[in-house]
Amino acid sequence: MALTGNHHHHLRLSPPLPRTLAPAKTPRSLRTPRLSVAASLAAAAAAPPAGQFRVDVLSESLPFIQKFRGKTIVVKYGGAAMKSEALRASVVNDLVLLACVGLRPVLVHGGGPEINSWLGRLGIEPVFRDGLRVTDASTMEIVSMVLVGKVNKHLVSLINKAGATAVGLSGMDGCLLTARPAPNAAQLGFVGEVASVDSSVLRPLTDSGHIPVIASVAADKDGQPYNINADTVAGELAAALGAEKLILLTDVAGILRDRNDPSSLVKEIDIKGVKKMIEEGLVAGGMIPKVNCCVRSLAQGVRTTSIIDGRVPHSLLLEIMTDEGAGTMITG
Amino acid sequence: MACANAMARPAALPARDRQLKELAFGASSSPLLKFGGSRVRRLGGGKLHGARNASALPVVRAESSTPEYFPDAKFYKVEAILRPWRIPQVSSALLKMGIRGVTVSDVRGFGSQGGSTERQAGSEFSEDKFLAKVKMEIVVSKEQVEAVIDKIIEEARTGEIGDGKIFLVPISDVIRVRTGERGDKGERMSGGQTDMFSTSEHLQVVDPSGKLYLASVTRLNPSRSF
Numbered sequence: 001m002a003l004t005g006n007h008h009h010h011l012r013l014s015p016p017l018p019r020t021l022a023p024a025k026t027p028r029s030l031r032t033p034r035l036s037v038a039a040s041l042a043a044a045a046a047a048p049p050a051g052q053f054r055v056d057v058l059s060e061s062l063p064f065i066q067k068f069r070g071k072t073i074v075v076k077y078g079g080a081a082m083k084s085e086a087l088r089a090s091v092v093n094d095l096v097l098l099a100c101v102g103l104r105p106v107l108v109h110g111g112g113p114e115i116n117s118w119l120g121r122l123g124i125e126p127v128f129r130d131g132l133r134v135t136d137a138s139t140m141e142i143v144s145m146v147l148v149g150k151v152n153k154h155l156v157s158l159i160n161k162a163g164a165t166a167v168g169l170s171g172m173d174g175c176l177l178t179a180r181p182a183p184n185a186a187q188l189g190f191v192g193e194v195a196s197v198d199s200s201v202l203r204p205l206t207d208s209g210h211i212p213v214i215a216s217v218a219a220d221k222d223g224q225p226y227n228i229n230a231d232t233v234a235g236e237l238a239a240a241l242g243a244e245k246l247i248l249l250t251d252v253a254g255i256l257r258d259r260n261d262p263s264s265l266v267k268e269i270d271i272k273g274v275k276k277m278i279e280e281g282l283v284a285g286g287m288i289p290k291v292n293c294c295v296r297s298l299a300q301g302v303r304t305t306s307i308i309d310g311r312v313p314h315s316l317l318l319e320i321m322t323d324e325g326a327g328t329m330i331t332g
Numbered sequence: 333m334a335c336a337n338a339m340a341r342p343a344a345l346p347a348r349d350r351q352l353k354e355l356a357f358g359a360s361s362s363p364l365l366k367f368g369g370s371r372v373r374r375l376g377g378g379k380l381h382g383a384r385n386a387s388a389l390p391v392v393r394a395e396s397s398t399p400e401y402f403p404d405a406k407f408y409k410v411e412a413i414l415r416p417w418r419i420p421q422v423s424s425a426l427l428k429m430g431i432r433g434v435t436v437s438d439v440r441g442f443g444s445q446g447g448s449t450e451r452q453a454g455s456e457f458s459e460d461k462f463l464a465k466v467k468m469e470i471v472v473s474k475e476q477v478e479a480v481i482d483k484i485i486e487e488a489r490t491g492e493i494g495d496g497k498i499f500l501v502p503i504s505d506v507i508r509v510r511t512g513e514r515g516d517k518g519e520r521m522s523g524g525q526t527d528m529f530s531t532s533e534h535l536q537v538v539d540p541s542g543k544l545y546l547a548s549v550t551r552l553n554p555s556r557s558f
Contacts (some may be wrong), residue, residue, distance in 0.1 A: 197454030240454030271490055299492035300451055301417040332420070332490065 064321045069102040071244035076234035077109045078249040081310035094316035094332030095211060096164040104206045107213045110230030111147045118146050135189035135227055141228045144217050152215040159211055166211045171218025174201025179218040179226040187250055192226025197240035235293040239300035246297050247319060254327030268329045271295055298332045305330045367539055397524040405502035407519055408477050412468045418488040419466050425487045430525035431480060435469045450494035471503055
């Protein structure tokens with residue numbers, strides 16, 4: 001862990017802080033002369049440094065906390081961050097921390113690997129067309145059950161365990177999301193797009209300090225459930241809530257100008273710039289839908305959107321509480 | 333004859349042919365030329381009385397490059413209907429380029445989207461639903477119109493359906509309520525473009541009828557003296 005004068009550079013915050021840190025400043029107790037024995041002086045020197053580091057970090061995050069206090073932050077959770085136990089715990093801890101300091105986080109999740117394993121367990125063969133899964137009626141049943149019943153509630157209980165209170169919802173609850181068939185639903189089955197969002201059910205929850213956890217399943221006007229891409233749900237929800245930030249956790253470092261050069265990470269870019277990058281072919285295939293979702297959100301008034309590296313522990317805190325960030329920020 | 337490309341307002345940048353003004357230096361003492369229907373520009377070093385001056389002052393002929401609008405007027409109102417959350421960005425960009433008078437109002441509207449829907453607050457809205465927009469009205473003189481339009485588009489465009497529209501309306505006159513000034517004086521604002529971009533070169537020019545004007549000149553090539 002590198003201790004630099006400016007704590008805004010790559011600070012890794014992991015819960016247990018090592019106690020063997022060189023002190024950045026002389027602890028106050030040692031500045032006043034004391035008539036005590038050398039041994040007790042040495043003991044006094046060992047304890048304050050760790051505490052000093054902690055309060056330094058806290059006080060330097062003050063401007064960020066002040067800037068975002070009371071603001072809504074929508075986080076889309078998926079990819080590697082969902083699969084690894086340690087990463088999952090770090091995301092949950094970050095959410096609880098953000099809720100505690102006064103931000104209003106909202107978590108949106110997709111299904112990822114769970115759906116496949118359950119389809120296997122129930123003996124349903126997955127059908128693929130052009131590399132994309134076909135969601136027929138029986139698959140949709142499983143998707144709905146796994147996303148809303150298992151993944152959602154597991155996340156809710158993790159957040160509860162970490163000290164905050166979470167409420168798990170799907171698009172159906174409170175008519176939060178209304179779906180309509182996506183343009184390619186004819187080939188791919190019950191894949192939906194967001195037709196409308198009614199965020200009034202979330203208001204009392206966030207006001208009372210709960211963290212909503214939203215599963216990206218919603219019904220259309222006739223009650224038929226659809227599976228909607230979680231990035232899309234996160235983007236439209238952020239627009240509906242007037243969110244300050246939309247954050248998409250991914251398995252890559254962000255948008256790289258040169259695919260093979262990790263140091264060519266684009267830290268900040270605007271809509272014009274990112275559209276130019278897509279035209280120039282610099283944005284990889286899987287990244288394009290995420291970027292489009294970000295642009296759609298920005299066009300509807302979300303202040304900033306970020307695509308960050310979910311494989312880095314505490315990437316959420318890095319993105320929100322530091323100037324460096326943890327990926328690419330797309331602004332309006 | 334030496335030619336130099338000059339632009340009277342460096343901030344109105346895009347390299348559009350119509351906005352390039354050509355200044356031709358000539359030894360002939362031809363009279364001042366009127367252009368654009370309004371202002372008269374003649375550049376020379378020092379005071380010029382009439383045009384029969386036999387001194388070695390170069391005569392500069394400025395070619396008109398103000399855009400053609402129909403109907404023609406001295407002032408135009410740029411009416412932009414935009415997304416509400418883009419307004420702060422647009423107005424601070426306009427302030428930076430020296431546009432100081434703007435009126436905004438809350439309006440609702442829809443446009444023809446050819447069947448596609450506009451998204452607002454996460455929901456899709458079809459053609460006949462009124463959505464909240466903001467109308468920005470700016471009255472500027474003819475030469476500033478293109479720059480203002482370009483700046484508004486640059487700041488407000490997102491590329492998604494619902495970005496809005498800009499209308500150009502000719503204005504007969506601009507009157508300041510406080511002083512009663514009309515016309516150019518009524519339109520001119522302190523701290524605006526004229527003040528921002530004037531340089532130390534202030535020349536007195538005379539039009540054929542004998543009226544004296546004060547012209548401000550932007551020097552682009554410092555080594556050249558007019």
